[in-house]
Amino acid sequence: MEFQVHIPFVAHLGFALRRWADGEAEITYDPAPEHLNSFNVVHGGASMTLLDVVMAHAARSVQTDMGCVTIEMKTSFMQAARGPLRATGRLLHRTATMAFTEGHVFDAQGKLCAHASGTFKYVRRLPVGARESQPLNGPAGISTD
Incomplete structure (x- = not known):
């Protein structure tokens, strides 16, 4: 399956x-x-990115024409993550504009390595090649790219 x-x-x-x-x-x-980090296990930032992406996809799976951006995320690491990982995400609740999710990272033996909860805001997705009239960050009228 390809990412959209x-x-x-x-x-x-x-x-x-x-x-x-x-x-x-x-x-x-x-x-x-x-x-990997200096302990030769998956860097926490990589695990958090995995959780962020899987939770966002769980949120978007019910409305694929919208994008979503992370509002907040809390992560707990249970044990070091080694080797191939599998992440699952689940939409717990949604409103018209927000999604509340949870995610888990498991190692190859099925042991839970990390858990996260996240809140995402649904945003309209621009057509490919389109640009916003205002930058997402920076003062109005000053391009940040």
Whole structure:
């Protein structure tokens, strides 16, 4: 299954979308050596990115014409993550503009490595090649790219 939108950082990490439907998402990730920390386990930032992406996909799975942006995320690490990982995300509740989700990261033995909760805001997605009239950040009228 292909990601609907190309996100360069997600492609760089090598995430693979396995499920994306009915308020649920599953992504697998085989970390490369450069994704490890000084203890030779998956860097927490890579695990948090995995959780962020899987929860966002769970939120978007019920309304695929919208994008969503992270409002807040809380992550708890239970144990070091090693080897191929599997992340699951689930939509817990949604309103017209917000999604409340949870996510889990499991190692190859099925052990829970990390848990997260996240809140996402639904945003309209621009057609490919379109640009907003105002930048997303920075003073009005000053381009930040």
